[in-house]
Amino acid sequence: EDQVTQSPEALRLQEGESSSLNCSYTVSGLRGLFWYRQDPGKGPEFLFTLYSAGEEKEKERLKATLTKKESFLHITAPKPEDSATYLCAVQGGGATNKLIFGTGTLLAVQP
Amino acid sequence: ETGVTQSPTHLIKTRGQQVTLRCSSQSGHNTVSWYQQALGQGPQFIFQYYREEENGRGNFPPRFSGLQFPNYSSELNVNALELDDSALYLCAGGLAGVTGELFFGEGSRLTVL
Numbered sequence: 578e579d580q581v582t583q584s585p586e587a588l589r590l591q592e593g594e595s596s597s598l599n600c601s602y603t604v605s606g607l608r609g610l611f612w613y614r615q616d617p618g619k620g621p622e623f624l625f626t627l628y629s630a631g632e633e634k635e636k637e638r639l640k641a642t643l644t645k646k647e648s649f650l651h652i653t654a655p656k657p658e659d660s661a662t663y664l665c666a667v668q669g670g671g672a673t674n675k676l677i678f679g680t681g682t683l684l685a686v687q688p
Numbered sequence: 689e690t691g692v693t694q695s696p697t698h699l700i701k702t703r704g705q706q707v708t709l710r711c712s713s714q715s716g717h718n719t720v721s722w723y724q725q726a727l728g729q730g731p732q733f734i735f736q737y738y739r740e741e742e743n744g745r746g747n748f749p750p751r752f753s754g755l756q757f758p759n760y761s762s763e764l765n766v767n768a769l770e771l772d773d774s775a776l777y778l779c780a781g782g783l784a785g786v787t788g789e790l791f792f793g794e795g796s797r798l799t800v801l
Contacts, residue, residue, distance in 0.1 A: 581730075609788070611789055613792075618776075618795075618797070619794055619795070620690070620692075620778050620792035620793050620794045620795050621731065621778070621792045622690075622792075623690075623789040623790075623791065623792075626788060626789055664730055664731075666730075671744065672743055672744060673719075673721070673736040673738075673743060673744030674719055674721065674736060674782045674783075674784070674788075674790060675721070675733045675736060675744055675746070676723075676731070676733065676790060677733070678730030678731050678732070679730050680728070680729055680730045681730055
């Protein structure tokens with residue numbers, strides 16, 4: 578069964594303190610791995626798509642990497658506005674664009 | 689700006705009632721998917737529509753049903769509401785046959801009392 582596990586569940590950082598979020602997955606025929614950011618009461622906001630092991634993507638203070646079993650979201654010198662829940666999702670084989678999400682990591686960055 | 693808008697943003701229903709949630713997607717999206725997100729959980733796939741027909745469903749009972757219209761709008765209908773149906777319902781637009789991101793709306797927060 579396709580599954581996504583994210584860790585830690587919650588993370589508190591000081592402004593400027595870099596860290597990484599983990600997403601481990603099992604999926605039949607990975608078509609893509611996605612990272613989303615979600616603010617309270619809002620819909621998920623797309624950040625990155627990774628398609629194959631070894632791929633990396635960067636956007637401002639965020640960098641996503643992918644291996645055959647897991648993905649990391651690295652946050653460099655975070656700011657308070659980076660506080661949000663970060664969701665990882667995979668898209669496997671099949672006729673639909675169905676995404677299987679993890680439960681997310683709640684990130685709080687304190688000034 | 690994702691080009692996906694949902695209504696209503698919040699609503700309260702009582703157990704046993706029926707609810708209809710609406711979604712409007714931009715013309716570049718030919719699929720529409722619905723997700724249920726309970727508090728503290730990740731979104732769960734309900735179903736996807738393509739060319740006005742359901743072409744995939746998650747582990748949700750038949751009382752969850754939907755429609756997709758030619759103008760790229762969509763509806764999610766839930767009959768015989770249960771307390772556990774309380775959640776944020778998300779609509780997402782995408783492209784069939786293309787591996788790529790889904791564009792989510794802001795969601796409809798449903799509370800069942």
